[in-house]
Amino acid sequence: MTTADLTPAAALRAHDLRVAYDGTEVLRGMDLELRTGEWLGLIGPNGSGKSTLLRALVGLVPSSGSVELGTGGTPGPTDLSLMPQSPELPPGMTVVEYVLLGRTAHLGWLRSESESDRRVAIDVLRRLGLASFAGRTVRQLSGGEAQRVVIARALAQQSPVLLLDEPTSALDVGHQVEVLELVDELRREDGLTVVAAMHDLGTAARYADRLALLDRGSLAALGSPAEVLSEDLVSRVYGHPVRVHELDGHLVVVPAPRVPRRTGAPGPVPLPVRTRPQRPDLGVS
Ligand SMILES: Nc1ncnc2c1ncn2[C@@H]1O[C@H](COP(=O)(O)OP(=O)(O)OP(=O)(O)O)[C@@H](O)[C@H]1O
Numbered sequence: 001m002t003t004a005d006l007t008p009a010a011a012l013r014a015h016d017l018r019v020a021y022d023g024t025e026v027l028r029g030m031d032l033e034l035r036t037g038e039w040l041g042l043i044g045p046n047g048s049g050k051s052t053l054l055r056a057l058v059g060l061v062p063s064s065g066s067v068e069l070g071t072g073g074t075p076g077p078t079d080l081s082l083m084p085q086s087p088e089l090p091p092g093m094t095v096v097e098y099v100l101l102g103r104t105a106h107l108g109w110l111r112s113e114s115e116s117d118r119r120v121a122i123d124v125l126r127r128l129g130l131a132s133f134a135g136r137t138v139r140q141l142s143g144g145e146a147q148r149v150v151i152a153r154a155l156a157q158q159s160p161v162l163l164l165d166e167p168t169s170a171l172d173v174g175h176q177v178e179v180l181e182l183v184d185e186l187r188r189e190d191g192l193t194v195v196a197a198m199h200d201l202g203t204a205a206r207y208a209d210r211l212a213l214l215d216r217g218s219l220a221a222l223g224s225p226a227e228v229l230s231e232d233l234v235s236r237v238y239g240h241p242v243r244v245h246e247l248d249g250h251l252v253v254v255p256a257p258r259v260p261r262r263t264g265a266p267g268p269v270p271l272p273v274r275t276r277p278q279r280p281d282l283g284v285s
Contacts, residue, residue, distance in 0.1 A: 010070035011036040011161050011193040012057070012080070017065040019052050027052045027063070027217045034161065034193050036070065039184070041208030041225070042197040045238050048214040050197035051085055054163045057195070058082045075161075077105035083154035085165040085197075089138040095149050096121055096134040102156030124152045127182055143170040151179055155186070162186075164196040168203070180207055201253040205229055213237060225251055 010033050017030040027049045034040060042050045056063040058080045069075055081102070089098070096118075103117040113121075125131050128148050133141065138149060147170040154162060162183065168176040184207055186192045198204040204211060205225035213221040213228050215237045221228045228234075229251055235241045241256040 009036045010034065011038075012070060012075070013066075013068050014057060015066045015068075017053070017056055017063055017067065019049075019056050019061055019063045025217065027056060030056075030065070030219060032212065032219075032222075034070075034195065035209075036160075036193055037187060037191040038209045039187055039194040039196065039207050041204035041211045042195060042214065043199075043201055043204050043211055043228075044214030044220075047216075048237075049217040050214055051165050052217075053214070054082060054165050054195065054197060055084075057163060078157070078159055080161045080163060081154045081157040081159035082163040083151055083165060083167055085169075087150050089146060089150075091137070091139050093138050094134065095130065095136055095138055095141070096125065098138050098149060099125060099152045099156050102153040105157060105159075120158065121152075121156050124155045128152050128155075129178065144172060144175060147171060148175065148179060155183075160191070161193045161195070164194065166197055166199065169199070176203070183207075201229060201234070202251055205251045205253075229253060 012032075012034040014030055014032045017027060017032075018025060019027040030053060032040075042053065044050055052061060055061045057067055057075075059067070059075075060082070067075060069079060099121040100113050100117060102124075103113055103120065106117065107113065122131065122134070125134055128151065130145070130148055130152060133145060133149070138146060141149060147167070151164070151167055154164070164183070167183075168179055171179060180203070183192070183194055183196075187194055194207075196204070196207070208225055210223060211221075211225050211228040212219060213233070220237055221233060229244050231242055231244050234244070234253060235256075241258070242253050243256050245252045245254065
């Protein structure tokens with residue numbers, strides 16, 4: 001066996017990916033290589049470009065640079081599946097009809113869904129504990145139920161690369177674990193490649209093989225969770241001091257309280273200086 005055999009194949013490569021809205025560049029010089037079967041966590045403050053990067057990877061926003069499959073071709077509609085952050089839920093559409101939209105990329109011109117498409121949709125709904133909602137309209141769901149239905153639609157597409165934009169922001173802790181474990185199971189069993197933008201840094205670290213930290217449209221760090229979640233780096237990029245602890249073998253990031261400035265109080269106030277961080281040597285090219 002050679003070293004090449006041991007190196008996971010690339011699922012997707014982005015090179016010098018850039019996006020500008022109304023002439024303002026919000027994503028710049030993004031170079032990423034996704035390995036087949038890996039989970040890449042996207043983290044970064046509000047507005048740092050996580051959603052824009054995901055949308056650029058699927059071609060939903062005009063971008064410059066390149067996105068190509070590991071095999072070298074341009075991604076087609078069945079290659080990447082995106083679960084958007086705030087999708088439109090069409091009024092009157094039932095849950096099963098909505099999840100079946102995930103099969104659209106697999107249908108030929110003017111073809112309607114087959115029995116096997118319906119089976120895929122029902123199976124995904126069942127695995128997410130949503131089968132009893134199948135006949136309900138999507139507007140008749142709670143926020144968390146609706147979010148799981150949107151995830152179900154993305155999973156029903158059965159694409160080899162799954163892009164999730166804050167997939168658990170509306171979910172209680174039990175459903176968060178249920179959804180993330182299901183995605184992780186698909187990753188381990190079927191070699192699904194996952195990119196998930198998440199705000200909870202501990203949860204992102206728990207599932208990701210690597211974390212990509214975005215800062216104002218650029219990649220500030222890319223590496224293992226332990227490498228990227230350094231107190232200094234996270235405090236600087238997020239503009240607030242944090243502490244990183246290890247609990248039961250997992251990293252937990254908690255905001256540190258700002259020390260109130262008192263007249264005559266001894267010692268410095270540990271406020272982070274919000275300057276552009278030095279790019280650490282974490283494999284970012
Ligand atoms: N349609 C748009 N038109 C103009 N500017 C936009 C548009 N969408 C996003 N932006 C800007 O692009 C930047 C990146 O936004 P993006 O939504 O990618 O950030 P994000 O990291 O996903 O943020 P959040 O964590 O708040 O979801 C922000 O400054 C945002 O205001």
